[in-house]
Amino acid sequence: MPSLVPSVPDADRQPKVDASQPLAVDAVTKRYPGGPSVLRELSHTFAPGTATGLVGPNGSGKSTLLRVLSALSPPTSGTVRYGGLDVHRQPHAYLASVGVVHDRPDLPGFLTAVETLAWIARERGVWDAGSAERHAALLDAVQLDERRHQLTRTYSAGMTRKTQLAAALAARPAVLLLDEPFRALDTAATEAALGLLVAFRDGGGLVVLSSHRADLLDRLCDARLDLGAG
Amino acid sequence: MSALLPGDQSRAATLFRIGAFAVLALTLGLLAATAASGLDGEGRGRLVRYVGILIAGGLSVAAPHLLFPDPAMRRLQLSNPNSGRLLRRQLGRWAPVVAVLAVPAVVIAGAARPLLAAEGVLSIAALGLFAWVRTATLGLRVRAWERGEKGRFYRGLTARFPAFKFQVPDELVPSFGLTAEIFLAGGALSIAGRAVGDGPGTLVAPAILLAVTLALALRSFGSAQDRQRGAFDQAFWTSNGVWADAFQPSEGTGEGREPIAYDAVYWAPRAIRARVWAGLVSLDRRLPLGRLVALGLGLVAAVHAADAGAGPEVASLALVVLGVNGAVALTATDALVPGPLALRVGGAWGWAAARFLMNVRWLPPLAGVLALLAWLTDGLGWAEVWQWALIDLAVAALSAGLVTLASHARLRRLHA
Numbered sequence: 001m002p003s004l005v006p007s008v009p010d011a012d013r014q015p016k017v018d019a020s021q022p023l024a025v026d027a028v029t030k031r032y033p034g035g036p037s038v039l040r041e042l043s044h045t046f047a048p049g050t051a052t053g054l055v056g057p058n059g060s061g062k063s064t065l066l067r068v069l070s071a072l073s074p075p076t077s078g079t080v081r082y083g084g085l086d087v088h089r090q091p092h093a094y095l096a097s098v099g100v101v102h103d104r105p106d107l108p109g110f111l112t113a114v115e116t117l118a119w120i121a122r123e124r125g126v127w128d129a130g131s132a133e134r135h136a137a138l139l140d141a142v143q144l145d146e147r148r149h150q151l152t153r154t155y156s157a158g159m160t161r162k163t164q165l166a167a168a169l170a171a172r173p174a175v176l177l178l179d180e181p182f183r184a185l186d187t188a189a190t191e192a193a194l195g196l197l198v199a200f201r202d203g204g205g206l207v208v209l210s211s212h213r214a215d216l217l218d219r220l221c222d223a224r225l226d227l228g229a230g
Numbered sequence: 231m232s233a234l235l236p237g238d239q240s241r242a243a244t245l246f247r248i249g250a251f252a253v254l255a256l257t258l259g260l261l262a263a264t265a266a267s268g269l270d271g272e273g274r275g276r277l278v279r280y281v282g283i284l285i286a287g288g289l290s291v292a293a294p295h296l297l298f299p300d301p302a303m304r305r306l307q308l309s310n311p312n313s314g315r316l317l318r319r320q321l322g323r324w325a326p327v328v329a330v331l332a333v334p335a336v337v338i339a340g341a342a343r344p345l346l347a348a349e350g351v352l353s354i355a356a357l358g359l360f361a362w363v364r365t366a367t368l369g370l371r372v373r374a375w376e377r378g379e380k381g382r383f384y385r386g387l388t389a390r391f392p393a394f395k396f397q398v399p400d401e402l403v404p405s406f407g408l409t410a411e412i413f414l415a416g417g418a419l420s421i422a423g424r425a426v427g428d429g430p431g432t433l434v435a436p437a438i439l440l441a442v443t444l445a446l447a448l449r450s451f452g453s454a455q456d457r458q459r460g461a462f463d464q465a466f467w468t469s470n471g472v473w474a475d476a477f478q479p480s481e482g483t484g485e486g487r488e489p490i491a492y493d494a495v496y497w498a499p500r501a502i503r504a505r506v507w508a509g510l511v512s513l514d515r516r517l518p519l520g521r522l523v524a525l526g527l528g529l530v531a532a533v534h535a536a537d538a539g540a541g542p543e544v545a546s547l548a549l550v551v552l553g554v555n556g557a558v559a560l561t562a563t564d565a566l567v568p569g570p571l572a573l574r575v576g577g578a579w580g581w582a583a584a585r586f587l588m589n590v591r592w593l594p595p596l597a598g599v600l601a602l603l604a605w606l607t608d609g610l611g612w613a614e615v616w617q618w619a620l621i622d623l624a625v626a627a628l629s630a631g632l633v634t635l636a637s638h639a640r641l642r643r644l645h646a
Contacts (some may be wrong), residue, residue: 031403074467
């Protein structure tokens, strides 16, 4: 079975940062216009080869932090650095190393899951001779059955989530940012997804995720970042 | 573009988008033809410049809402296009808007006045490019204000004189600056055109704005060095993030205005009141519709007060009636009313009625302005006030029906 863990392919159009670099959050404050601060002076370093679970009550800023880490939302103050990059000053260079599962899915509805993964790899310039086989293995790993050849717009919530997980890994990222990745997955699919993430982490990948499944966080995460504590 | 976002490759979606732009271009063309009927060459020149100011006013308010947040933000993150491709995507979304807005100038000028048409088209192109460059970099300016790197003068001034403070958070003040910049640029072009009068000299001012804007764009993110550095991707993601935050549904609490209270919608029948109320609250949060309606009614009043003639008067009223009642199409988007919810809550008749009532709320201000004009000026009779009120009601019903029909057909296809 092809390796699903992060690596830096040879024919990469999008230069990636050295995968051994940490993701460093430095004194980040996030406030929505006119609202109170959701994150206050948050500093934390996420190390490669680890999985960190974001915990805290609803509204404590878990999704906001993931939006900030994925360059979808700039911090009000403070910086997020990955290697030598300021994430919000060079988002394209940073995102070349990142796979994201958003809580709200947005897949290309007129492609199949197989085509979606191929599209991502080709767009990101990481398509090579082994990509098709690797993607098939990824879709096997998330237990997306023969319906992987149907359009994603026809998928159930669970199938969409499985495709999102595979899509996040399609371009062989070094960093995975996951917002409720287990939501809508059945028991077997949850176990499969968990196994995939553990393999990713053990292969040197950096995982940051939010989930309300405390039992799964216990099994996957080396550390927890409690956003409701401050 | 197709390789960038394959989800947009549905033929139906593409045809719908082309059809929508064609209908818009046709509507603006008809309005322009109505406004220009009976005008001589000088009058047409004046009208092209007035329309330029009007378009500047519209762009100044609408540009950020049209560009941000990009509806495919998450899909773009999956494919992570580089600066050049993001630039092409955004310009690809913006160019048709500018092209459609240039239609009135061509129609008003007519085939006999190519120089006037060229002035109008060049002005709209320059203004469109200027609006895009300033809007595309808005997020960077908002962020600089947020971090206290800019805006010190404003903060110092408002600390001493609180009356000067805008009713929005300080970091959103650059969006007011953007509105003013675009409107003033459009106004300056019109004034320059009027000062020159006619002849090739009328092309100078728009050509200068175009050249300056191009230089600005190249300086901001056009040079090879900037492309290497990825300057546009920073502007793109930051501006999208800033605007997504401003409309963040779950955690953003900032809102300048109080939403309409449920009880204030007492005039809607109980069976559809909740839908009307939710639609109005959502619409008001998505678009500054009140400001746009005020702008439109101001235009109607100005055109009538200036006794600009039957053509411009009818065209200005038609523009307001179509614009006000067309905005309800936003309630057919998933962002305002998710598809499955729209199908589950009531049938097509209920939604059509609810959308009709959402439209009808603008009838009193329209009728009020018209009544005032009928009372104060000779240009408008009381019969016309009634006539336009009835036209507004008819357009409100028609747009509500068409939007509901199109929306339910799409949803049944998607969620059947």
